[in-house]
Amino acid sequence: MSKKKTNKIPTVELDTKYEEHYQKGQEYFRKDDMPRAFEEFSKAIKLKSDHANAYTGIGVVYRRLGDFKKSRENLEKALLLNIKSPAAHNNLGNLYYEEGKLELALSEYLRAARLNSTLPAVYYNIGKTYRRLENFKRAVKNFEKAIKLDPNLPDAYCSLGYTFYRLEKLSKAAETFKKAIELDCKYCKAHNGLGIIMDEMGNKERAKEEFEKAIELDPLYPWPYYNLGLIFFNEGNIKLAIKHLRKATELGPKKAQLFHGLGYVYQKIDKLELAITQYKKALELEPKSPKSHNNIGYAFMAKGDLKECEIYLLKALEIDPKFSVAHHNLANLYLQQSNIEKSLIHFNKAIELEQKNAWIHFDLALAYEQLGEIDKAIEHLLKAISYKPEEAQFHLNLACLYETKGNLKDALKEYKKTRILNPDNPWVYAKTALIYQIVGKYNKAIQDYKKVIELVPDNVWAYNHMGSIYLARGEHLKALESYKKSFHYEEHMSETYLGLALSLISEGKLLHAIEDLEHAIEEDPSNLEAHINYINIHHKFDFLKRTTEKYKKIIKEKPDEGYAYFGLALIYLINKKPEEAIKMFTESLKYFTDKPLIYYYRSKAYLMYGAKDSAYRDMRKALEIDQKNLEFIYTLIDFLLQINRFEIAKSLLPLIEDQSPSSPLALCASARIDLYEHKIKEAEDKIKKAKIQERRYYLLPFLSGKLAELKGKPSLAIKYYKKSLKYKPFWEEARKEIEKISAVKRLKVEG
Incomplete structure (x- = not known):
């Protein structure tokens, strides 16, 4: 029986043909011609079905075509044929990376590296995966290893630059991006990265140049449009911002972050429906994204729809219970609803997840302030500042809390820090001016009030307060000039009329002052200072009988006008009728519970009546209402010395000295104590020191x-x-x- 003839190709020729088809497949793949690459790899497999490389090639083509299932089948077949193939492990890692299975991807890349430690692409992929997993230190290590193996690898430099950016090493990031551009001047992503760094470093113009260069190199790459849009937004150019961000979403319709950016801008300009629409587009792309749910919820919170807000925020936490931003926003939501217990639970959870997030501590401080727990609020603001010391708002809020506690010394320090960080905020200068005025540092106070006026020329409040300082210094003409400037604006008219009246009183023009005092009372009947001066002038001219009838008539016609009881009480006090005065002051307090002046004058009535303990209680109550008023502490010290309560008076002195050491007020308070003890030299020295600081105090x-x-x-x-x-x-x-x-x-x- 004769043998059947076969057309068997010799082994050498078979190997040659296999290699020829395999290399052609690689060439077509590099040219992005997937059909021909697939054809050539298939021919190679027909020749030698037991070789792993061609299956790896087919697997990579399927991945590029988006058929992940067939890609995995071919890559796994390659590994069955050759479990030690670094190329197959590396490409299976690429498949897992695209599927978002980062841990599996990393496992395959690491196997590839163990099999062949000389492949720069493998270390680049390991670095890329670590960056996605936010293990930035390991990412840096592997990118640097890839660069060491191939110093001319721009992708590795570019990715290393983005990693340095995430580590907030901006100088290193800039240097690395520049190296990538040096290797490939047309590398769009590197120009985009350098633009991001320039923006972070405050060089906005250079940032724009880099983003525009990136767009020029690749007009279809969405990210430079996105980044340029955000710069325009921060510059206040909303039209250009929206134009660029819209372009980014058109070019990257499957990139959720681009829709988040556009939504953010719409939200900031109060176009909340448009913002929600953009966030929902992001959600369609990433249905299980806690970020998308959070942003929609946050937009609903801004819209005032707290029910919808809660639904989306809770969904974000259902997807990712460790998503600190959603806990933070939910805490603020519950705070708005006065559900303090739930609010604190989510604030504490957010801090547990992000202990060094300054803004969470800041918002928690606001929550504690709302609860009246000022010490806890201060504690969290100090933590916020420790993590973000250059944030002016943190220092400003801390200053306000210190002021609330009556700690003017630390308040002044924080206001000064705020001024350095935000030198154009008039309100901060107003606060420092007030403190300087309280402690008797008039020159510094005037300087700061002038700064307020420089920043806000129509600030009536600043003119009025500056006028009050000039009055306290006996500079009547300057005071009058300052108050007259207030008349250009229709605000704080009662204080302005009062100031004009006090200027006239200081010049001895008492009758002329009456008209302005009447205007002040007409503008604001609760302006007790105006009533006090109005009554004192009438007393000076022996017109109290007529004034008494006026206040009695007001009480008869409008029995709920608390100021009328105060006026009548003051008249009784002047007429040395303490019992009637106490009765009227007490009646007035039913309408003005927060007016320390009423307690102050009632204490005088009690003192006149012989009730020293009641007088002292009223003085303490006045101080309790206005704890930061150091001048009132001085008044209380003086009062206590008048009733021979020396030890109590002396115990109050540190309240002034601790807050404003060596200020004119502190020196005067200490001198007053010395004078009571007949310590003439000590008192004289302190008075001289105070005069050096403010001779007109x-x-x-x-x-x-x-x-x-x-x-x-x-x-x-x-x-x-x-x-x-x-x-x-x-x-x-x-x-x-x-x-x-x-x-x-x-x-x-x-x-």
Whole structure:
């Protein structure tokens, strides 16, 4: 029986033909000609079905065509044929990477690296995967290894640049992107990356140049449009921002982040429906994205639809219970709903997940402030500042909290830090000016009020306060000029009229002042300072009877007008009718529970009545209402010395000295204590130091009068007390001292 003839190809020729088809397949693949690449790899497999390389090639083609199932089948077949094929492991890793199965991808890449440690592409892929897994240090290590194996690999430099950016190593990132561009000047992604770094480093113009260059090199690459859009938005060019962000979404319709960016801009300009539409497009692309659910929820919160907001935020946490941003937003939502218990649970969870997130600590501080737990609020603001020390808003809020606690010393420090970080915020200068005014540093206060006016020329409040300082310094013309400037604007009119009246009173033009005081009361009947001066002028001219009838008539016609009870009480006090005064002040407090002036004057009535303990209680109550008013602490010290409560008075001194050490007010308060103890030299030294800082400080003439009395110089004392009245024309204590000394002089003459 004869043997059957076969057309068997010799082994050498078979190997040659296999290699020829395989290499052609590789060439077509590099040219992105997938059909021909597939054809050539298939021919190679027909020749030698037991060789892994061709199956690897077919698997890569299927992956590029989007058929992941067939891609995996062929790559796994390649590995069955050759489990030690680094190419098959690497490409199976690429498949898993595209599917988002990062841990599986990393496992395959690491196997490839173990089989062949000289392949730069493998280390590049490992670095890329670690970056996606946010293990940036390991990503850097593997990108650097890829570069070491191939120093001319622009992809590795570019990816390393983006990793340095995530590590906030901006200088290194810039250097690395520049190296990628040096290797390939037409590398669009590297120009885009360098643009991001320039933007972060504050070089906006260079950033724009890089993004525009990236667009020029590849007009179909969406990310430079996106980044350029965000720069335009931050510059306030909303039209260009939206134009570029829309273009980005057109070019990258499957990139959820691009829709998030456009949604963010719409949300910031209060086009909330458009924002929600964009976020929902992102959600369609990534149905299980906690970020998309969170952003939709946040937009609904801004819209005021708290029910929908809660639904989306809870869904975000259902998908990812460790998504700190959603916990943060949910905490703010519950805070709005006054559901404090739930709010704190989510704030604490957010902090547990992101301990160094400054904004979570900031918002939690706001929550504690709302609860009235100021110490806890301060604790979290300090943490926020430790993580983000250059954020002006953190320092500003901390300053306000310190001020709320009456800690003016630390408040002033934080306001100063805020001014450095945000030098164009007029409100901060206003706050520092007020503190300087309280502690008697008038020159610094005026300087800051002028800065407020420079930034906001129509700020009536600043003109009025500056006028009050000029009055306290006895500079009546400057005060009058400042108050007159306020009349250009229709705000704070009651304070402006009061200021004008006080200027006229300081010049001795009492009758002219009455009209302005009436205007001040008409504008704001609760302006107690206006009532006090109005009544004092009428007392000066013996018109109190007519004024009494006026206040009684108001009470009869409008019994709920608390200011009328206050006015009538003040008249009774002047007429030395303490019992009636106490009754009327008490009635007034039913309508003005937060007015320390009423407690102050009622304490005077109690003192006149002989009820020292009640007087002291009212003084303490006034201080409790206005804890940060250091001038009132001085008044309380002076009051306590008048009723011989020296130890209590002395215990209050640190409240001023701790907040404003060596300020005119602190020196004057300490000098007042010394004068009570007859420590003449110590008091004199402190008065001199205060004069060096602010020679026109209103307390100095009064204390100088006290000092002259102790030195046995009554005429000089009267001179100083009279000078005090130029600063405060109705200063009762100064008048009493003048009357006391004058009475002693008369007795001596009569004797």
